[in-house]
Amino acid sequence: MTATVQSPSPGPIAPPAKPNLLYRPEFRQAVYQILLVIALIIGFWAIAHNVAVNLARQNIASGFGFWTRTAGFDISQTLIEFDNQSTYGKAFWAGLMNTLLVAGLGIIFATILGFLVGIGRLSSNWLIAKLATAYVEILRNLPLLLQLFFWYFAVLKNLPGPRESISLPGGASLNVRGLYLPAPVPESGFGYVLAAFGIGILTSIAIAMWSKRRQLATGQRFPVLWTSLALIFLLPGAVYLVLGQPLGFEYPALRGFNFQGGMAVQPEFMALLVGLSTYTASFIAEIVRAGIAGVPRGQREAANAIGLSNGLTMRLVIIPQALRIIIPPLTSQYLNLAKNSSLAVAIGYPDFVSVFTGTVLNQTGQAVEVILLTMLVFLTISLLTSAFMNWFNKHIALVER
Amino acid sequence: MKSTTKLFALTTAVLVSTASFASAQTLDRVKQRGTLSCGVNVGLAGFSAPDDKGNWTGFDVDYCRAIAAAVLGDATKVRFVPTTAKERFTALQSGEIDVLNRNTTWTLARDSSLGLSFVGTNYYDGQGLMVKTGLKVKSAKELDGATVCVQTGTTTELNLADYFRVNKLAYKPVVFEKADEILQAYQAGRCDVYTTDASGLYAQRLQMQKPDEHIVLPEIISKEPLGPSVRQGDSQWFTIVRWVHFALLNAEEAGITKGNVDKMLESTNPDVRRILGKEGEFGKGIGLANDWAFQIIKQVGNYGEIFDATVGAGSRINIARGQNNLWTKGGLQYAPPIR
Known part of the structure; x- marks a missing residue:
């Protein structure tokens, strides 16, 4: 009797039996995701439906019909034409422009101030370093609203009334109602000055591009900064003088209760801008300090070793690497600044929240629509800001080779 | 904020409040x-x-x-x-x-x-206008070009616009959310005029440092029931x-x-x-x-x-x-x- 020993089959391992569809991970993942999306859609629909039903039941007006109705109120500072016969829709834009104005200028000032203070904290000069530290520690540790009240009420109260205004050089005046500046009035021929200014800028860009190409090819550097400054400022200046100074000024003058004529900068705007810029600058300073401190020591030593001066080391070696660390948290600070501008309502600056989410909401009573639009506006502003900063971040990121 | x-x-509360509650x-x-x-x-x-x-x-x-x-x-x-x-x-x-x-x-x-x-x-009630006695203003009709402090979300804001438009007077509004802030700004001289319901003006005048230096003008510019x-x-x-x-x-x-x-x-x-x-x-x-x-x-x-x-x-x-x-x-x- 021959017993055949059953040896393990030497052939290829049989593929495992196809598991039940339910146990396949890809299938499960897809199912879960579809379920989640369905649940979300149902959830949003339920909320929307509930709102519509409830508003109708409580006899609260709904819809966006108010957009084209007459607003009937005035706004103290607008970038677009607005009076009490304008529509609620126009009030929306007027408020939005005011928010963008203060946020845009605030970002510029906060960045400049923040970089100066941040570099100051790293200074080897004892006094500068301590002053910068004190600045950062005081401003970032006090609530912003308190700082706004300080800038508005404490500073404003000490300014004189319109009849006892402080005269500033150049025909400007400062009083409790704001800063009054002479308004430029272009006369015939001023267009040439503007044209010269434009030509200066375009030529500077061309020179910068040419100089970069030449430096890559030959290694020779060209004083781009000085030539550009000369082209942008001296060229229009010369044209201005040659044409016999074709620019007049309208000076503000006290008439009745207030100064009339000229350009007026409201104290509410100044307080908000100063408050937002100085507060955000204290955070930016720390980000800048962290960024610079984050560049390895060896980089500076290597730059010194190949003979770069301290200034060039900073400009060509340290800052480009520090920016990689600085940009992402800097973006968050910009977003914070834009959102914090809604504190304007406390000191009477007609920003978007004050005009639209304040007055318009109250006069129309349509809280749901107005709050929804407000959220949408701030979301849009924030997403656009971060999209731009992400693009910028990618642009300056080190290309690893 | x-x-x-x-x-x-509160708005969210309106959103999610169930249908049963309203009735x-x-x-x-x-x-x-x-x-x-x-x-x-x-x-x-x-x-x-x-x-x-x-x-x-x-x-x-x-x-x-x-x-x-x-x-x-x-x-x-x-x-x-x-x-x-x-x-x-x-x-x-x-x-x-x-x-x-x-x-x-x-x-x-x-x-x-x-x-x-x-x-x-x-x-x-009715809307009144308060000014400093130092301005020597006797009537609301003399307020051309004045700066006016007013509270947001009120009928006052609308009456103000109406009154100045009808009387062809120019003005600048400064809008605050809280009455306290208006009081401070008005006393600091930010505005020439403080306007709200007359009853409110009389009440607020008592909160001021020098109540005697402010008068409520004779014009009542609206009906405020x-x-x-x-x-x-x-x-x-x-x-x-x-x-x-x-x-x-x-x-x-x-x-x-x-x-x-x-x-x-x-x-x-x-x-x-x-x-x-x-x-x-x-x-x-x-x-x-x-x-x-x-x-x-x-x-x-x-x-x-x-x-x-x-x-x-x-x-x-x-x-x-x-x-x-x-x-x-x-x-x-x-x-x-x-x-």
């Missing part, structure tokens, strides 16, 4: 809870402001107490919810408060599109709040006061007997105990007593009764009879 967050929370009987909920939730001003002397011991006092506050006395039999069972001009309607719509007693002007738009109903006028409001769709609650107001007026007309109300129980005057629940079943008709009006007068007083103690001759604000006197004394306050 804080008030925006609060507003947002629920406010009276039942108040009784079940044991307290009345009453929306008042965050701070306006004479109307609603906490005193130095933290107790709420004022004309609107006493109206809250009167409703609590009628509904719960106890004038102290009130939870006061301070609201800004901006938040007040949302607070009522969302059900956070049962009644809004916040020197609020009755207008058609508010009565129709906000989902609330005004029960009546408990204070006839102030009164309590409730949510639409609950006619029982509407009727109760409205008749609390009428009971206060009827009590003054009949001469029933906080002091003599116990003695009045023995009165033979049928008017008095009906008001105090000795005759008829009027309390039951509106879902309350039969001594509802007795409790109001006993614990809070009649309309005239409330007025005098909070904003009238007996208070620091010292506003004349004027249009708010009873119709029998040349004023506009007139209540239908309890019978």
Whole structure:
């Protein structure tokens, strides 16, 4: 009797039996995701439906019909034409422009101030370093609203009334109602000055591009900064003088209760801008300090070793690497600044929240629509800001080779 | 930011409130809870402001107490919810408060599109303009080019625009959210004019460092009938709040006061007997105990007593009764009879 020993089959391992569809991970993942999306859609629909039903039941007006109705109120500072016969829709834009104005200028000032203070904290000069530290520690540790009240009420109260205004050089005046500046009035021929200014800028860009190409090819550097400054400022200046100074000024003058004529900068705007810029600058300073401190020591030593001066080391070696660390948290600070501008309502600056989410909401009573639009506006502003900063971040990121 | 967050929370409450709640009987909920939730001003002397011991006092506050006395039999069972001009309607719509007693002007738009109903006028007011005496302004017509401080979310903001447009005067508004901020800015000289309801101007003038240096101009530029409001769709609650107001007026007309109300129980005057629940079943008709009006007068007083103690001759604000006197004394306050 021959017993055949059953040896393990030497052939290829049989593929495992196809598991039940339910146990396949890809299938499960897809199912879960579809379920989640369905649940979300149902959830949003339920909320929307509930709102519509409830508003109708409580006899609260709904819809966006108010957009084209007459607003009937005035706004103290607008970038677009607005009076009490304008529509609620126009009030929306007027408020939005005011928010963008203060946020845009605030970002510029906060960045400049923040970089100066941040570099100051790293200074080897004892006094500068301590002053910068004190600045950062005081401003970032006090609530912003308190700082706004300080800038508005404490500073404003000490300014004189319109009849006892402080005269500033150049025909400007400062009083409790704001800063009054002479308004430029272009006369015939001023267009040439503007044209010269434009030509200066375009030529500077061309020179910068040419100089970069030449430096890559030959290694020779060209004083781009000085030539550009000369082209942008001296060229229009010369044209201005040659044409016999074709620019007049309208000076503000006290008439009745207030100064009339000229350009007026409201104290509410100044307080908000100063408050937002100085507060955000204290955070930016720390980000800048962290960024610079984050560049390895060896980089500076290597730059010194190949003979770069301290200034060039900073400009060509340290800052480009520090920016990689600085940009992402800097973006968050910009977003914070834009959102914090809604504190304007406390000191009477007609920003978007004050005009639209304040007055318009109250006069129309349509809280749901107005709050929804407000959220949408701030979301849009924030997403656009971060999209731009992400693009910028990618642009300056080190290309690893 | 804080008030925006609060507003947002209230709006969310409107969003998610279930359909069942809007039609629920406010009276039942108040009784079940044991307290009345009453929306008042965050701070306006004479109307609603906490005193130095933290107790709420004022004309609107006493109206809250009167409703609590009628509904719960106890004038102290009130939870006061301070609201800004901006938040007040949302607070009522969302059900956070049962009644809004916040020197609020009755207008058609508010009565129709906000989902609330005004029960009546408990204070006839009008918008006034206050200036510094140093400006030597005698009339509102001289205010061309002036800067005006005003509160956001009020009828005041609209009346101001109308008045200056109709009279072809130029002006600059400076809009704040809270009355305190306006007061500070006005005193700092940011504005030439402070405008709000005349009653508010008189009250705010007392808060100033030098009240004598400010005058209220003679022009009253609008009608501001102030009164309590409730949510639409609950006619029982509407009727109760409205008749609390009428009971206060009827009590003054009949001469029933906080002091003599116990003695009045023995009165033979049928008017008095009906008001105090000795005759008829009027309390039951509106879902309350039969001594509802007795409790109001006993614990809070009649309309005239409330007025005098909070904003009238007996208070620091010292506003004349004027249009708010009873119709029998040349004023506009007139209540239908309890019978």
